[in-house]
Amino acid sequence: MLLLGMNLKEKPTCFGCQRKSFSKRTQSLSRSSATSGKSPNCKNKTHSSIAYFFGNGSDEVIDLLIRVFCEPRVDHIITVPPTYGMYQVSASIADVEIKQILLTSDFQPNVEEILQTANAQSKILFLCHPNNPTGNALDAQAVTRLIKGFPGIVVVDEAYIDFAASSFLSLVPHHSNLVIMQTFSKAWGLAAIRLGMGFASLEVIHYLNKVKPPYNINILTQQAVLQALEKEEQQHEWVKIITAERDRLTQFLPHFEFVEQVYPSDTNFLLVKVQQPDHLYEYLVQQKIIVRNRSKVPLCEGCLRITIGTKEENTRLLVALKGYQ
Numbered sequence: 351m352l353l354l355g356m357n358l359k360e361k362p363t364c365f366g367c368q369r370k371s372f373s374k375r376t377q378s379l380s381r382s383s384a385t386s387g388k389s390p391n392c393k394n395k396t397h398s399s400i401a402y403f404f405g406n407g408s409d410e411v412i413d414l415l416i417r418v419f420c421e422p423r424v425d426h427i428i429t430v431p432p433t434y435g436m437y438q439v440s441a442s443i444a445d446v447e448i449k450q451i452l453l454t455s456d457f458q459p460n461v462e463e464i465l466q467t468a469n470a471q472s473k474i475l476f477l478c479h480p481n482n483p484t485g486n487a488l489d490a491q492a493v494t495r496l497i498k499g500f501p502g503i504v505v506v507d508e509a510y511i512d513f514a515a516s517s518f519l520s521l522v523p524h525h526s527n528l529v530i531m532q533t534f535s536k537a538w539g540l541a542a543i544r545l546g547m548g549f550a551s552l553e554v555i556h557y558l559n560k561v562k563p564p565y566n567i568n569i570l571t572q573q574a575v576l577q578a579l580e581k582e583e584q585q586h587e588w589v590k591i592i593t594a595e596r597d598r599l600t601q602f603l604p605h606f607e608f609v610e611q612v613y614p615s616d617t618n619f620l621l622v623k624v625q626q627p628d629h630l631y632e633y634l635v636q637q638k639i640i641v642r643n644r645s646k647v648p649l650c651e652g653c654l655r656i657t658i659g660t661k662e663e664n665t666r667l668l669v670a671l672k673g674y675q
């Protein structure tokens with residue numbers, strides 16, 4: 351039996367190259383003349399008040415933002431766990447302190463506590479919309495209040511935005527402290543080529559370019575992205591299929607006795623609370639189905655994170671779960 355990886359957060363491999371509405375965004379952004387980015391063949395041009403930047407995955411954007419804006423052992427970043435782990439990893443490598451303020455019980459940022467904690471040394475607040483690993487979209491009012499009230503840069507990581515209803519990208523021209531990150535790694539299934547984007551004011555992008563190694567978006571990555579961008583309709587179809595499958599699993603999973611809660615998701619994965627997460631995780635491994643055990647993560651106690659696969663893969667998961675009952 352084939353090993354089924356429902357732990358990786360990417361689109362299923364059998365779907366082929368996907369495309370997202372990024373091309374529309376780049377077209378509309380390429381009207382003005384200023385350029386950003388260091389790769390000679392990447393025409394990452396800028397709008398008058400939005401610039402964009404290509405990184406080796408959005409992980410590189412995270413790393414560069416911390417190195418640009420934070421002074422080691424003096425400044426700190428704020429993260430809102432449970433969330434994506436690389437904010438913490440990159441800050442630790444840069445010797446930058448991390449202040450953590452838990453999400454509320456409905457997985458929203460605790461605006462009051464964040465703003466009370468923030469001071470002149472709070473250089474970056476990392477938000478993830480929709481959030482990994484909880485899957486939910488962030489409340490627009492809460493995010494806007496944070497952008498307005500936070501003294502430093504507010505990063506909204508939109509790695510899963512293709513599966514969500516709305517983006518915060520349109521706020522960039524209005525807030526010089528806002529950075530939006532997106533990536534080709536998730537809905538496009540192109541994690542291996544390493545291409546992430548940061549959208550921000552010209553000034554922020556200018557500083558990122560100052561520390562970016564020259565020519566580090568290689569030609570093979572550029573070619574792969576351009577090929578992917580030729581298939582926009584296919585991309586929309588895949589996203590539709592995945593969201594339909596997400597809805598199918600969301601409806602089906604609560605029928606199992608051992609499933610306590612399926613959290614609403616705006617991503618291509620589901621956070622599922624079950625009775626004995628470690629036991630169920632091991633059972634699925636025996637069935638050659640790999641999910642992510644998040645049960646030790648604060649606020650995710652008892653939870654497994656399941657990435658949505660193809661219709662056949664999801665059906666295989668459901669059949670395996672039936673055997674577990």
Ligand SMILES: Cc1ncc(COP(=O)(O)O)c(C=O)c1O
Nearest residue numbers: 407408409434482509533535546
């Ligand atoms: C929320 C989030 N942001 C960023 C990334 C990293 O994306 P990239 O492959 O573009 O570095 C991930 C990957 O898992 C993620 O979950």
